Amino acid sequence: MSQPSGAEDSSAIELRALEKSWRGPSGPVRAVRGIDVSVRRGETVALLGPNGAGKSTTIDLILGLAQPDAGSVSVLGRAPRDAVTAGQVGAMLQTGALIRNLSVRELVAMTASLYPRALAVDDVLERVGLTAIASQRTQKLSGGETQRVRFAVALVGDPQLLILDEPTVALDVEGRRAFWQAMRHLASEGRTLLFATHYLDEADANADRAVLLARGSVVADGATTEIKGRVGTRTIRATLPDVDAGELAALAGVHSADRHGDAVTLVCEDSDRAIRALLARFDDARDIEIAGAGLEDAFLRLTVDAPDEPVDP
Amino acid sequence: MRTLAYTRFELRRTFRERRLFIFAFGFPLILYYVIAAPNRNVTDLDGTGISLPLYYMTGLASFGTMMSMMSAGFRIAGERQVGWTRQLRITPLSTRAYMRAKVLTAYAMAATSLGLLYIAAATLGVSLAAGTWLQMTALIAIGLLPFAALGIALGHALTIDSTGPATGGIVSLLAIVSGTWFPVTHGFLYDVGRWVPSYWLVQAARISVHGHGWGTMGWAVVAGWTVVLTALAAYAFVRDGGRV
Numbered sequence: 001m002s003q004p005s006g007a008e009d010s011s012a013i014e015l016r017a018l019e020k021s022w023r024g025p026s027g028p029v030r031a032v033r034g035i036d037v038s039v040r041r042g043e044t045v046a047l048l049g050p051n052g053a054g055k056s057t058t059i060d061l062i063l064g065l066a067q068p069d070a071g072s073v074s075v076l077g078r079a080p081r082d083a084v085t086a087g088q089v090g091a092m093l094q095t096g097a098l099i100r101n102l103s104v105r106e107l108v109a110m111t112a113s114l115y116p117r118a119l120a121v122d123d124v125l126e127r128v129g130l131t132a133i134a135s136q137r138t139q140k141l142s143g144g145e146t147q148r149v150r151f152a153v154a155l156v157g158d159p160q161l162l163i164l165d166e167p168t169v170a171l172d173v174e175g176r177r178a179f180w181q182a183m184r185h186l187a188s189e190g191r192t193l194l195f196a197t198h199y200l201d202e203a204d205a206n207a208d209r210a211v212l213l214a215r216g217s218v219v220a221d222g223a224t225t226e227i228k229g230r231v232g233t234r235t236i237r238a239t240l241p242d243v244d245a246g247e248l249a250a251l252a253g254v255h256s257a258d259r260h261g262d263a264v265t266l267v268c269e270d271s272d273r274a275i276r277a278l279l280a281r282f283d284d285a286r287d288i289e290i291a292g293a294g295l296e297d298a299f300l301r302l303t304v305d306a307p308d309e310p311v312d313p
Numbered sequence: 314m315r316t317l318a319y320t321r322f323e324l325r326r327t328f329r330e331r332r333l334f335i336f337a338f339g340f341p342l343i344l345y346y347v348i349a350a351p352n353r354n355v356t357d358l359d360g361t362g363i364s365l366p367l368y369y370m371t372g373l374a375s376f377g378t379m380m381s382m383m384s385a386g387f388r389i390a391g392e393r394q395v396g397w398t399r400q401l402r403i404t405p406l407s408t409r410a411y412m413r414a415k416v417l418t419a420y421a422m423a424a425t426s427l428g429l430l431y432i433a434a435a436t437l438g439v440s441l442a443a444g445t446w447l448q449m450t451a452l453i454a455i456g457l458l459p460f461a462a463l464g465i466a467l468g469h470a471l472t473i474d475s476t477g478p479a480t481g482g483i484v485s486l487l488a489i490v491s492g493t494w495f496p497v498t499h500g501f502l503y504d505v506g507r508w509v510p511s512y513w514l515v516q517a518a519r520i521s522v523h524g525h526g527w528g529t530m531g532w533a534v535v536a537g538w539t540v541v542l543t544a545l546a547a548y549a550f551v552r553d554g555g556r557v
Contacts, residue, residue, distance in 0.1 A: 063403050087405045096396035101329040106322060113318035114404040157404065 046203035049213035090159030115157035341377035389468025462542035
């Protein structure tokens with residue numbers, strides 16, 4: 001009997017030197033360019049990146065919906081297809097309306113019938129907040145309701161690994177709050193959760209770890225706090241009339257400057273030096289605030305600074 | 314087991330689609346009544362001793378069931394368009410179980426279509442021996458195998474917008490070549506017709522009008538097309554494996 005090694009056993013996703021190109025209208029598009037990521041079981045990981053960063057392609061590769069050109073994918077210690085066939089993986093893809101002419105309960109029950117160890121349909125409906133509309137036909141749902149049904153469909157097979165591609169896109173504020181509450185509950189049950197998003201606050205609030213993709217490569221991978229810290233920037237905001245943004249950007253410790261009317265924002269490499277320089281030069285600056293960088297700032301810095309490798313012909 | 318569970322929902326879904334009812338079941342029935350009802354007293358068609366309502370029942374039996382089988386293509390193209398096919402690929406549902414469910418559903422449609430036609434024919438005075446009904450129905454069921462595969466192939470190869478015209482065009486063309494509307498006994502149409510599976514579907518239905526069933530050539534043509542079209546359906550399904 002072969003005993004899986006400890007590392008393999010605790011790993012939910014292993015991506016090694018992963019590469020994938022799609023055939024585009026103007027030649028191949030290198031969507032994924034050598035990604036190495038490993039996700040441990042029980043982790044909640046956010047996959048962040050601007051449009052075209054390779055998030056959805058990476059998810060396709062993890063789910064076995066696409067085959068890598070190079071590199072390897074392993075899901076729960078086996079090939080993606082095998083993990084899917086064993087019913088260990090659930091996913092909510094980015095695109096997707098629902099098939100017509102079934103009630104919400106029927107659609108979830110139909111999906112449940114495909115899995116070896118499905119959860120009780122009514123429990124899932126309850127958990128996702130669909131009980132009230134369980135007997136409605138799928139073609140008569142709002143965008144937010146449709147999204148919740150898709151979540152139920154991803155969940156009902158009782159997956160160990162749940163992958164969600166932009167799960168909260170069609171949800172309103174209340175729907176989003178309920179969704180993340182359900183997600184935290186799923187995480188507390190020991191499931192591994194991977195979600196792609198470009199809502200940075202969601203990653204910040206709900207993920208243990210964020211993987212930032214830009215142009216098909218990983219530009220940062222770590223705890224969200226660590227990523228914010230790694231960028232090491234702070235922001236100074238102040239009210240300062242009649243000053244040229246270029247002049248501000250030239251101050252010691254300032255990385256870049258921006259102004260809207262009288263409000264100026266300085267992104268600083270060294271905020272201590274920057275604030276001294278600012279006050280020495282412009283003693284009329286008022287309403288001064290100094291804040292740590294948000295994940296958004298980190299995100300922009302890291303994705304903009306990523307080398308812009310030309311797409312191969 | 315999983316096939317059955319999935320097929321049950323698939324059937325429920327299919328039989329709730331009103332448009333499908335109108336086109337797959339209503340259209341052949343209307344066509345039948347339009348042709349046969351005014352001529353219900355024609356009991357000896359061109360001196361063959363066959364009544365017109367019986368003759369056109371055999372023609373529409375092949376047309377209606379062929380249409381029903383091919384309607385699997387619409388459903389598949391529709392599922393692909395909304396992304397359901399991709400969602401199914403990330404469930405444990407095997408390709409085989411998926412195909413079985415599609416074929417079973419198509420057969421349920423064909424059986425309904427055929428049953429309605431038999432009833433319609435009975436209202437126009439058509440009556441046959443039970444053995445003839447059974448023999449005809451069984452042979453039609455076998456003759457539909459290539460069309461089950463063709464429907465699946467079209468559903469995976471085409472978009473929802475092109476499936477309609479493609480299916481309609483293919484069925485109409487095959488119907489003419491195969492002698493659905495008028496007997497084809499010689500000449501170019503006959504030479505071509507004998508090589509297409511729908512010709513033998515019509516021959517299966519004609520058992521009820523003193524036809525001879527299939528013979529070696531019939532079985533060979535039906536088997537050959539079943540193999541070719543199944544391979545084509547498998548290819549279309551695999552090729553469709555990327556983004557829908």
